Amino acid sequence: MRFQLLALLPFVLQAYAVPSAKSARDDPIWDAILAMDLVGNPPNDYSCKSTVHPNPVFLIHALSANPGVDLNLLQDDMKAKGYCTYSYTYGAHTLAPWIGGMTAMRDSVEDLSNAILNVVQKTGADKIDLVGHSEGGVMTLYAPLRNPEVAAVVERTVALGPAVHGAQYFGLTRLFYIDGTVSRTIAQGVLDLLGCEACDDMATGGAVYEDFLAASNSYNGTQGSGIIQAGTKPTIIMSTHDTLVEVSVSMVNETGVRNVLVQDSCPDDPVGHAGLAWDTSVWSLVYNALEENYDGPVECGQGIPA
Numbered sequence: 001m002r003f004q005l006l007a008l009l010p011f012v013l014q015a016y017a018v019p020s021a022k023s024a025r026d027d028p029i030w031d032a033i034l035a036m037d038l039v040g041n042p043p044n045d046y047s048c049k050s051t052v053h054p055n056p057v058f059l060i061h062a063l064s065a066n067p068g069v070d071l072n073l074l075q076d077d078m079k080a081k082g083y084c085t086y087s088y089t090y091g092a093h094t095l096a097p098w099i100g101g102m103t104a105m106r107d108s109v110e111d112l113s114n115a116i117l118n119v120v121q122k123t124g125a126d127k128i129d130l131v132g133h134s135e136g137g138v139m140t141l142y143a144p145l146r147n148p149e150v151a152a153v154v155e156r157t158v159a160l161g162p163a164v165h166g167a168q169y170f171g172l173t174r175l176f177y178i179d180g181t182v183s184r185t186i187a188q189g190v191l192d193l194l195g196c197e198a199c200d201d202m203a204t205g206g207a208v209y210e211d212f213l214a215a216s217n218s219y220n221g222t223q224g225s226g227i228i229q230a231g232t233k234p235t236i237i238m239s240t241h242d243t244l245v246e247v248s249v250s251m252v253n254e255t256g257v258r259n260v261l262v263q264d265s266c267p268d269d270p271v272g273h274a275g276l277a278w279d280t281s282v283w284s285l286v287y288n289a290l291e292e293n294y295d296g297p298v299e300c301g302q303g304i305p306a
Helices: 002-015 028-035 072-080 105-123 135-146 148-153 172-177 180-193 197-202 207-217 280-290
Strands: 057-060 085-087 128-133 154-160 233-238 258-261
Touching: 057 072, 057 105, 057 135, 072 085, 072 280, 105 128, 105 135, 105 148, 105 197, 105 207, 128 135, 128 280, 135 148, 135 154, 135 197, 135 207, 135 233, 148 154, 154 280, 197 207, 233 280, 258 280
Parallel strands: 057 085, 057 128, 128 154, 154 233, 233 258
Antiparallel strands: none
């Protein structure tokens, strides 16, 4: 439990990165976080066979998290509904191995890709679906882009608030370029020194940003020529209240991509970036995407506005 709370800390900090006139004591964000049942996450069961959803579903956690604290409640709900679910801690910090998503993403994506392919091999599945949040959402697109073997087995991807076009971190990345490329290099060095190479990778000018930009620039109107790989069915789920990764940073305007706003189905849902992982509105949209029931019912909730 102690490790789970430590891994959850960055999400709490995100909630208060923007000053608020309200005290934390009276803030519903804290109430929601403290009321959560941190259940961990179900173990990987390679013998699982589902009559509900044939493809195994691989859930990918966010930056500075792990499967026990991010998307864990969704994974638990999926298991209860009869899905075969799997997860893995990728990009673990050297000094704190329970905190994932920290190392250079060009390296961690290969580690994650091997974990995805391992599930396919051990379950005997022909195809697999990916669901990811934040950096994990980025990975649902980045792994097929970087690894042809993954692209060949992925059928559906569902990305929650992915920073595809350069994470802005509440506008802090503008400071990276205050002195041109010199300050950008210094910013990268500082983030690397702090052990969060992935933070830099997703920022404007970072490695993953540049990889997505190159893929986007090669897009010729056909699936497979840009960010999205041929044969995949991608859904990107975003919130208009996400101040960490804005809608314009997440959207991918390529053939076959479904860019979905939570508020189109649930206009009163205030869910923010971190809250995407725990919001019933989002969960409904995830299930609809996995089942390709795109006009299916949505159980609207009141997500954490952080």
